[in-house]
Amino acid sequence: MDIFTRLQDIVTSSRVSNDPAELYCYSSDASYIKGTPDYVVMPRTTAEVSDIVELAQENRIPVVARGAGTGLAGGAVPLCGGIVLDMSRMNRILEIDIRNLQVLVEPGLVHADLNRALEPYGFFFPPDPGSSEMCTMGGLIANRGSGMRSVKYGTVTDYVLDLEVVMPDGAVIRTGGMVMKSASGYDLTSLMVGSEGTLGIITLARLKIHPLPEARAAVLAHFNDLEAAGRTVPAIMEKGIMPSACELMDSTTIKAVNMYDANLAIPDCEAMLLIEVDGSPCSVESGAARVAGCCRELGAFNVTIAFSEAEMKELWAARRLAGAAVTRLNPGRTRVYIGEDVAVPLSAIPEMLREIRNISKRHGLTIMTYGHAGDGNLHTGMAIDTRDREQWEVLKKAADDIHRAALRLHGTVSGEHGIGSARGIYMNQEHGGALNVMVSIKRALDPHNIMNPLKVGLE
Numbered sequence: 195m196d197i198f199t200r201l202q203d204i205v206t207s208s209r210v211s212n213d214p215a216e217l218y219c220y221s222s223d224a225s226y227i228k229g230t231p232d233y234v235v236m237p238r239t240t241a242e243v244s245d246i247v248e249l250a251q252e253n254r255i256p257v258v259a260r261g262a263g264t265g266l267a268g269g270a271v272p273l274c275g276g277i278v279l280d281m282s283r284m285n286r287i288l289e290i291d292i293r294n295l296q297v298l299v300e301p302g303l304v305h306a307d308l309n310r311a312l313e314p315y316g317f318f319f320p321p322d323p324g325s326s327e328m329c330t331m332g333g334l335i336a337n338r339g340s341g342m343r344s345v346k347y348g349t350v351t352d353y354v355l356d357l358e359v360v361m362p363d364g365a366v367i368r369t370g371g372m373v374m375k376s377a378s379g380y381d382l383t384s385l386m387v388g389s390e391g392t393l394g395i396i397t398l399a400r401l402k403i404h405p406l407p408e409a410r411a412a413v414l415a416h417f418n419d420l421e422a423a424g425r426t427v428p429a430i431m432e433k434g435i436m437p438s439a440c441e442l443m444d445s446t447t448i449k450a451v452n453m454y455d456a457n458l459a460i461p462d463c464e465a466m467l468l469i470e471v472d473g474s475p476c477s478v479e480s481g482a483a484r485v486a487g488c489c490r491e492l493g494a495f496n497v498t499i500a501f502s503e504a505e506m507k508e509l510w511a512a513r514r515l516a517g518a519a520v521t522r523l524n525p526g527r528t529r530v531y532i533g534e535d536v537a538v539p540l541s542a543i544p545e546m547l548r549e550i551r552n553i554s555k556r557h558g559l560t561i562m563t564y565g566h567a568g569d570g571n572l573h574t575g576m577a578i579d580t581r582d583r584e585q586w587e588v589l590k591k592a593a594d595d596i597h598r599a600a601l602r603l604h605g606t607v608s609g610e611h612g613i614g615s616a617r618g619i620y621m622n623q624e625h626g627g628a629l630n631v632m633v634s635i636k637r638a639l640d641p642h643n644i645m646n647p648l649k650v651g652l653e
């Protein structure tokens with residue numbers, strides 16, 4: 195029996211396709227990387243995933259898990275063809291267990307749907323990606339993602355208690371349990387978090403949840419000196435204040451955001467910090483005042499504090515526009531996600547900001563910088579005419595310079611978007627001998643390399 199017929203037998207014919215039009219839809223994610231699968235399959239159960247992986251193993255066919263395809267590093271793109279497993283049909287919340295501070299979810303659940311379901315209980319799942327309304331929990335876990343509130347609450351790594359994983363031979367394992375801590379055996383949960391579908395397919399996730407804070411406030415501070423804004427970030431924390439979010443926008447981003455929505459009218463300045471504090475109402479009030487004081491000490495002007503839900507919503511809306519706004523500066527050009535996710539130690543933020551400015555000048559390319567400065571994670575936005583080879587070359591060189599500058603400053607090439615196939619070339623420089631250990635683990639668990647081949651710089 196051919197592979198297509200066997201796949202139809204496993205999931206019924208309505209949930210498998212080899213129609214070129216359908217396959218095309220699965221040939222890219224939100225990055226610039228492309229690769230077409232031979233089959234797309236939409237499983238509904240762990241047993242189906244296990245049967246599909248077993249079939250792939252028997253026939254040495256690549257298997258690539260896909261959540262929502264919002265990844266920015268080509269992680270879900272099938273570079274060697276094979277089967278794309280579209281996990282979006284496995285999207286149920288199976289348990290909300292408030293007594294044990296946890297939930298059990300399927301991997302295709304959209305991130306924002308989890309928080310909507312938790313809100314009536316007064317709880318939330320803190321890692322908060324900008325793609326919350328689109329990305330899936332499986333993709334977020336597989337990419338070790340995070341977001342605006344990681345500065346205080348940590349990344350997805352800190353919230354995964356247990357995963358059900360279909361291994362490359364089709365075996366189904368559980369990596370953890372319901373307990374809040376365990377010292378039992380190797381930490382396979384952490385191994386799977388961030389493995390980008392190269393070690394197995396996540397079919398269930400048990401996640402910790404957190405009570406919603408009673409109150410929040412946001413401090414908005416404008417600076418006439420970009421590096422002063424960068425210096426303010428660690429200075430706030432040195433004073434013993436832990437913001438729940440700390441976002442930066444440089445002058446180029448501010449210009450782009452103002453062009454996108456003129457009503458925002460952000461003052462023309464070199465940089466803006468948006469710093470959120472949360473907790474009890476009185477701790478929020480004093481925390482916000484201390485943050486505002488610290489910003490002023492470091493040279494900020496026009497420092498304001500927002501306490502109302504409506505005001506804060508508006509501020510966050512402006513921040514969330516940043517990613518899309520870059521094309522306003524470059525009409526007719528397309529934003530290409532490349533070199534967009536470096537992270538550096540907090541003390542190196544001013545230097546990294548300076549490096550990006552210099553790279554922009556050197557290559558004559560407009561680069562906007564914004565992002566989660568509170569955890570050293572800076573996003574860059576660049577746009578080109580993607581039909582122009584020369585512009586591609588300039589873009590790639592600029593991105594390479596950004597990656598290498600971050601590594602020189604003891605940073606990483608990816609704070610949250612993952613390696614995929616976009617950043618594999620830097621793995622050796624970043625990890626040295628540890629990359630050999632990663633390769634050994636991959637070979638031991640997936641000797642025929644069927645799980646998402648050519649990713650994470652493992653080959």
Ligand SMILES: Cc1cc2nc3c(=O)[nH]c(=O)nc-3n(C[C@H](O)[C@H](O)[C@H](O)COP(=O)(O)OP(=O)(O)OC[C@H]3O[C@@H](n4cnc5c(N)ncnc54)[C@H](O)[C@@H]3O)c2cc1C
Pocket residue numbers: 223224258259260261262263264265266268269270281301322323324325328329330331332333334335336337338339340341342390391392394395396397517610611612646
């Ligand atoms: C506008 C925008 C804003 C963004 N903001 C953020 C942000 O703030 N923080 C952040 O972390 N990311 C952000 N991202 C990147 C992206 O949304 C995240 O990486 C997200 O976690 C990917 O989820 P997904 O469901 O789209 O996964 P996909 O792109 O489909 O897949 C990502 C990786 O996960 C693997 N995978 C997916 N499901 C499974 C599974 N069930 N088992 C095993 N492997 C699996 C895939 O093979 C692939 O390697 C943003 C993206 C966009 C477009």
